Amino acid sequence: MTTTPCSEAPERWFSTTKADQTYAIAGCRRCPRMQACQQDALDNDIRWGTWGGLTEKARRKPLKRVKKSETPAACGTSTAYWRHVNNKQTCHVCDAWHTAEVEAGRRRALAEEHAKGGSRRGYEIHRRLREQPCESCRRAHAQMLADRRQQRARTLAA
Numbered sequence: 001m002t003t004t005p006c007s008e009a010p011e012r013w014f015s016t017t018k019a020d021q022t023y024a025i026a027g028c029r030r031c032p033r034m035q036a037c038q039q040d041a042l043d044n045d046i047r048w049g050t051w052g053g054l055t056e057k058a059r060r061k062p063l064k065r066v067k068k069s070e071t072p073a074a075c076g077t078s079t080a081y082w083r084h085v086n087n088k089q090t091c092h093v094c095d096a097w098h099t100a101e102v103e104a105g106r107r108r109a110l111a112e113e114h115a116k117g118g119s120r121r122g123y124e125i126h127r128r129l130r131e132q133p134c135e136s137c138r139r140a141h142a143q144m145l146a147d148r149r150q151q152r153a154r155t156l157a158a
């Protein structure tokens, strides 16, 4: 996953001081997830923090407007998916969309780990994708296990 600006300084996204909020909004504006993030926050009626460039206060306004004038978003979109989740509905179109999104996200994250030459995280992602980890990720994982064993042995010896 690409890191989002908010993941680097989360406290500023949950702060209510003007300075922090200005900082957070600027971060959101250069975030590739801004549109989806804002929509998710509105759809899920998230009360705290800055999301997708909107502070708590700013969200309250669009929220009312969106709710009143909203024509339901088409299935197979983030908006529709979260609406179903909120209303506890099952929708095969949106479920399939979401599964594909999750998978695509994992593939992107895995590609990043491979660009670094394979990693423990890559190993976990392979497993979540229900596939055999590649050689370099497997090696990174084995290395971690070996390190842990060594550490345990050291602790016991101490």
Ligand code: SF4
Pocket: 004, 005, 006, 007, 013, 027, 028, 029, 031, 032, 033, 034, 035, 037, 038, 050, 051, 052, 053
């Ligand atoms: S748009 Fe969302 S994901 Fe991106 S920085 Fe803002 S809060 Fe974080």
Ligand SMILES: [Zn+2]
Pocket: 074, 075, 076, 080, 081, 084, 091, 092, 093, 094, 095
């Ligand atoms: Zn749907």
Ligand SMILES: [Zn+2]
Pocket: 114, 118, 119, 122, 123, 126, 133, 134, 135, 136, 137, 138
């Ligand atoms: Zn791999």
